[in-house]
Amino acid sequence: MPSQSLIETKNLTKIFRTGFLGRGEEVVAVKDVSFTIGKGEIVSLIGESGSGKTTTARLILKLLKPTSGHIYYAGNDIWDIPDKEYWRNVQAVFQDPYASFNAFYKVDRTLKNVFKLFPNKISNEEKDKRIREVLEDIGLNPKEVLGKRPFELSGGQMQRLLLARCLLVDPQVIIADEPTSMIDASMRVIVLNTLRRLSRKEGKSIIFITHDISQAFYISDRILVMYRGKIVESGSVDQILFNPRHPYTKRLISDVPKLHEKFAFTETEN
Amino acid sequence: MGLILKAENIKGGYELGSAFLKAVDGCSLYVNEGEIMGLAGESGCGKSTFAKLVMGYAKPPLKFTDGRSIIDGVDVYGLPWKDRRARLWGRVVAMIPQASMNALNPTKKIKDLILDVFKEKYPHSPSKEEVMKKATNRFEEIGLDSRVLNMYPIELSGGMRQRVVIAISTLLNPSLLIADEPTSALDVSTQKLLLELLYTLVRRSIVKALLFISHDIATLRQICNKMCIMYAGKVVEIGCTEDVIRKPLHPYTQGLINSVISLDPSARNTVLTGIPGSPPNLLNPPPGCRFHPRCPHATPICREREPPLLEVKKGTYVACWLYVS
Numbered sequence: 379m380p381s382q383s384l385i386e387t388k389n390l391t392k393i394f395r396t397g398f399l400g401r402g403e404e405v406v407a408v409k410d411v412s413f414t415i416g417k418g419e420i421v422s423l424i425g426e427s428g429s430g431k432t433t434t435a436r437l438i439l440k441l442l443k444p445t446s447g448h449i450y451y452a453g454n455d456i457w458d459i460p461d462k463e464y465w466r467n468v469q470a471v472f473q474d475p476y477a478s479f480n481a482f483y484k485v486d487r488t489l490k491n492v493f494k495l496f497p498n499k500i501s502n503e504e505k506d507k508r509i510r511e512v513l514e515d516i517g518l519n520p521k522e523v524l525g526k527r528p529f530e531l532s533g534g535q536m537q538r539l540l541l542a543r544c545l546l547v548d549p550q551v552i553i554a555d556e557p558t559s560m561i562d563a564s565m566r567v568i569v570l571n572t573l574r575r576l577s578r579k580e581g582k583s584i585i586f587i588t589h590d591i592s593q594a595f596y597i598s599d600r601i602l603v604m605y606r607g608k609i610v611e612s613g614s615v616d617q618i619l620f621n622p623r624h625p626y627t628k629r630l631i632s633d634v635p636k637l638h639e640k641f642a643f644t645e646t647e648n
Numbered sequence: 649m650g651l652i653l654k655a656e657n658i659k660g661g662y663e664l665g666s667a668f669l670k671a672v673d674g675c676s677l678y679v680n681e682g683e684i685m686g687l688a689g690e691s692g693c694g695k696s697t698f699a700k701l702v703m704g705y706a707k708p709p710l711k712f713t714d715g716r717s718i719i720d721g722v723d724v725y726g727l728p729w730k731d732r733r734a735r736l737w738g739r740v741v742a743m744i745p746q747a748s749m750n751a752l753n754p755t756k757k758i759k760d761l762i763l764d765v766f767k768e769k770y771p772h773s774p775s776k777e778e779v780m781k782k783a784t785n786r787f788e789e790i791g792l793d794s795r796v797l798n799m800y801p802i803e804l805s806g807g808m809r810q811r812v813v814i815a816i817s818t819l820l821n822p823s824l825l826i827a828d829e830p831t832s833a834l835d836v837s838t839q840k841l842l843l844e845l846l847y848t849l850v851r852r853s854i855v856k857a858l859l860f861i862s863h864d865i866a867t868l869r870q871i872c873n874k875m876c877i878m879y880a881g882k883v884v885e886i887g888c889t890e891d892v893i894r895k896p897l898h899p900y901t902q903g904l905i906n907s908v909i910s911l912d913p914s915a916r917n918t919v920l921t922g923i924p925g926s927p928p929n930l931l932n933p934p935p936g937c938r939f940h941p942r943c944p945h946a947t948p949i950c951r952e953r954e955p956p957l958l959e960v961k962k963g964t965y966v967a968c969w970l971y972v973s
Contacts, residue, residue, distance in 0.1 A: 426835035564923035
């Protein structure tokens with residue numbers, strides 16, 4: 379394992395079984411997936427729905443146990459690391475922020491719950507101070523968001539709050555699973571810029587999961603292309619975007635709608 | 649070229665207890681025959697509500713309060729609700745809804761769904777054979793195998809289900825087809841096929857005009873001749889697609905275009921800015937121009953008076969005080 383690697387997956391496979399007591403068919407969600415993520419690196423996992431991106435993320439987060447294969451964090455098998463210790467270092471930002479916050483609680487309460495992951499007791503003043511610092515750091519005005527419940531806040535604000543919750547833990551690795559799919563273009567770049575800054579300035583490693591290739595292009599150092607549970611191609615952004623080799627990657631890139639280019643449909647004109 | 653949609657000063661919103669949320673506040677839109685009009689804007693800006701009001705589908709809590717909508721010569725609000733169901737929807741205007749992949753009854757075969765549509769729209773429904781012949785032709789026209797007619801929705805992929813919904817929506821050759829975010833749940837390759845299909849529907853005159861709603865400008869750009877940009881319940885800019893993309897006039901449109909990530913090698917080293925701030929709460933929108941709290945060019949007049957939607961050059965309309973001489 380390279381000394382700089384923070385996360386390494388080795389021959390990771392996850393098989394789900396359908397039917398009563400798992401007696402039905404086998405569904406291979408992730409098959410023989412191996413990759414490494416270095417410190418301060420942003421690696422994107424791209425592919426269509428059902429390609430195994432989110433399952434890979436859930437395996438790395440210890441939310442699922444692999445059928446076979448290993449995941450290492452800083453050289454140690456993640457299943458040998460106590461949960462709380464692991465989650466202090468590896469955190470996630472999910473697609474739907476409203477599903478991650480309790481709708482009945484004010485957002486402050488959900489944010490404060492994060493401190494339960496720490497072994498030492500932290501005073502309320504210290505918690506408030508940390509929350510304010512993190513919110514300001516990602517461009518949210520604490521006065522506008524604290525004391526409110528999720529339904530009183532916009533999707534963009536909620537998504538950044540989810541990111542704030544993750545940053546309160548100050549993890550080394552952030553797994554961002556389609557973090558911008560529920561927010562609009564104007565807000566999207568603000569979230570992407572925040573992730574980019576966290577990686578460049580604070581050395582956070584980020585696994586960015588998306589089906590939107592343009593976002594992967596904007597934010598990543600490396601791209602892994604997944605198709606039917608397997609990594610079919612991996613490389614630098616320029617290599618994947620401008621010199622793709624696998625037919626699936628080629629198709630994926632040619633089918634992305636581009637702002638300054640029109641698809642050539644057979645019935646041309648328009 | 650006839651006018652297919654003439655929507656003037658449409659107003660409406662949602663009754664939320666004692667409050668009224670003005671989701672659409674005086675929007676006008678004209679769509680000519682053969683045109684594909686893109687309707688863009690952020691979530692919650694009123695795009696889908698505007699489309700529902702245009703086709704007269706104002707079901708509580710949505711309430712139509714003012715304006716006029718004429719589709720292919722039919723005054724929508726001149727018809728009572730019952731007649732709209734029988735004579736307007738499906739025949740003059742049809743909609744592909746946002747969650748159209750889930751719009752098919754899972755317990756019925758596709759052919760039975762089609763028979764239901766005909767039964768509802770025609771008091772003396774044509775014979776089953778005639779309906780099936782028409783359906784088979786339409787399915788073939790849009791590249792669907794006629795065997796699909798004998799299948800249940802669960803047997804079809806997401807993209808196929810989306811095509812079936814389009815086939816059913818256009819069975820009666822409506823003049824105006826409204827597609828509300830039809831591609832948002834699909835992967836890029838299926839998305840491309842669907843865009844081609846929508847484009848073909850207009851080119852082959854299966855429908856006379858298309859109103860295509862999306863928050864994704866790059867997607868709209870692929871097939872739309874014209875674009876209409878909405879912000880916080882108002883139309884802020886209308887123009888031909890090339891002009892809106894290359895020379896956006898309204899500061900909001902400029903922000904929206906600048907937020908689109910380009911797959912150009914130089915774009916990786918630039919930092920896109922987005923639009924700072926959040927859209928306003930429509931229960932209590934700001935006075936004057938609704939975009940002024942986020943606008944980098946806001947002047948005192950923007951904070952006090954609402955800008956009118958004016959034609960600044962042929963076919964280009966913008967609602968911004970920067971362009972009022």
